[in-house]
Amino acid sequence: MRRARLSLEAYERGVLAADRGVLAQAITLIESRDEEDGKLAQALLTRLLPLTGKARRVGITGVPGVGKSTFIDALGMKLLGERHKVAVLAIDPSSSISGGSILGDKTRMARLSVEPNAFIRPSPSGLTPGGIARRTRETMLLCEAAGFDVVLVETVGVGQGETAVAEMVDFFLVLMLPGAGDELQGIKKGVLELADLIAVNKADGDGTGPARVALGELKAALRYVPHKRADWEPQAIAISAKTGDGLDPLWNHVEAHRAALENSGGLETLRHEQQRAWMWALITERLEQAFCHHPAVSQRLAAVEAEVRAGRMTPTTAADELLALFGG
Numbered sequence: 001m002r003r004a005r006l007s008l009e010a011y012e013r014g015v016l017a018a019d020r021g022v023l024a025q026a027i028t029l030i031e032s033r034d035e036e037d038g039k040l041a042q043a044l045l046t047r048l049l050p051l052t053g054k055a056r057r058v059g060i061t062g063v064p065g066v067g068k069s070t071f072i073d074a075l076g077m078k079l080l081g082e083r084h085k086v087a088v089l090a091i092d093p094s095s096s097i098s099g100g101s102i103l104g105d106k107t108r109m110a111r112l113s114v115e116p117n118a119f120i121r122p123s124p125s126g127l128t129p130g131g132i133a134r135r136t137r138e139t140m141l142l143c144e145a146a147g148f149d150v151v152l153v154e155t156v157g158v159g160q161g162e163t164a165v166a167e168m169v170d171f172f173l174v175l176m177l178p179g180a181g182d183e184l185q186g187i188k189k190g191v192l193e194l195a196d197l198i199a200v201n202k203a204d205g206d207g208t209g210p211a212r213v214a215l216g217e218l219k220a221a222l223r224y225v226p227h228k229r230a231d232w233e234p235q236a237i238a239i240s241a242k243t244g245d246g247l248d249p250l251w252n253h254v255e256a257h258r259a260a261l262e263n264s265g266g267l268e269t270l271r272h273e274q275q276r277a278w279m280w281a282l283i284t285e286r287l288e289q290a291f292c293h294h295p296a297v298s299q300r301l302a303a304v305e306a307e308v309r310a311g312r313m314t315p316t317t318a319a320d321e322l323l324a325l326f327g328g
Contacts, residue, residue: 005029005037011044016051018085018146020119026142027121030135045138048145053271055087055144058254059165061155061191062175067201068154069108071175071241076112078247079150087143088112088120089136090154091165119148137168137278166194167277170261170270171254174198176218178210192225195234197253203238204245211238231260296325 006014006025014022029041062068069090076086088109112118121139140151155165166172174195192198198218203211218236227233235253239246261267291297304322307313 005040008040008043008047011040012047015044015048015142015146018148023119023142023146024121027123027135027139030138030142031123041138045141048141052141052144055140055148056150056171056254056258057140057153057169058150059153059155059162059169059172060175061162061165061173062201063177066175066177067241068175071199071201071239072152072154073109073112074241074244075247075251076109076118076152077115078244078251080112080115080117084150085117085148086112086119086150086152087140087146087148088118088152088154089139089143090120090122091136091156119143119146136165137274137281140168162191162194164281168274170267171196171257173250176200176214178202178207178214192221194228196228196232196257197234197250198222198236199246199250200236200238201241204240204243207240229260229266231264231266232257291322291326294326297322300325 006022011022011026011029015026026041026044029037029044032038032041060068060072072088072090076088079086109120113120121143123136123139136153140153143151151169153165153169155162162172172194174191174197176198178200200211200214200218203215215236215238222234222236225234237246237249237253239250241247258267261270292301301322304313304318308315308318
């Protein structure tokens with residue numbers, strides 16, 4: 001059964017008071033595809049927008065098994081100890097069969113999930129291209145308005161969607177495993193180009209030696225990767241989420257990067273670019289929705305898809321026909 005909507009004022013008061021229940025309801029409102037929910041959500045965001053934009057926005061990616069959730073749990077606890085308030089937006093891979101999400105992140109962040117100054121929100125990707133949750137940007141703004149000064153965005157880590165996450169955060173962290181090898185564990189070179197820092201995780205016990213080797217390989221690889229910013233040189237370090245080793249230097253890199261942005265005036269420029277990217281993401285999404293719901297397109301779409309699957313029509317011809325119907 002659908003939960004009744006709160007009033008705009010009730011959502012606003014609850015978010016500003018960091019009421020976790022109301023914040024969760026506001027995020028559900030943001031994620032809803034209901035038209036009335038969408039209008040209310042945008043009205044809420046408009047009121048809260050002046051209170052956003054000051055948090056440390058950190059994107060985190062890495063191949064499955066690298067220990068992202070364990071790392072976030074350890075880093076989050078460290079930041080809470082330094083009087084930060086931490087929000088974690090974990091973009092959950094949706095099932096390709098049921099469309100549901102695998103919401104296991106709270107169980108993998110056992111310590112952080114029970115802390116009053118932490119908020120964890122697993123959001124299903126909804127099978128969107130790149131696996132990015134449809135309203136991750138808006139959810140981030142709600143968390144910032146609620147007073148969370150660190151927002152960690154965890155990607156699904158399957159080689160997709162990192163660019164979209166990198167566009168919505170200030171600092172992009174790539175986690176690697178010991179024994180990266182020449183293939184860099186299947187992570188594309190483009191992901192390394194997005195990185196502000198690479199951290200080799202599990203650099204403890206039997207992993208210490210392999211981590212040292214991987215670190216050398218990654219440092220060498222970084223020499224040939226173009227820098228995103230002229231005033232920031234990405235580095236590679238070794239860490240252990242299990243023991244906590246390396247977490248202090250890692251966060252020092254995040255803070256140094258923030259200081260460099262603020263000193264150069266780049267933070268304001270970055271915020272403007274994030275807003276622009278958000279606008280275009282919404283335009284793309286809404287154009288796709290309008291296309292699929294166009295009467296002429298929806299009437300012909302199934303037949304055209306069947307022709308393409310059967311090899312009787314090229315994808316280009318199919319796209320041209322459907323777009324002509326949409327524009328007609």
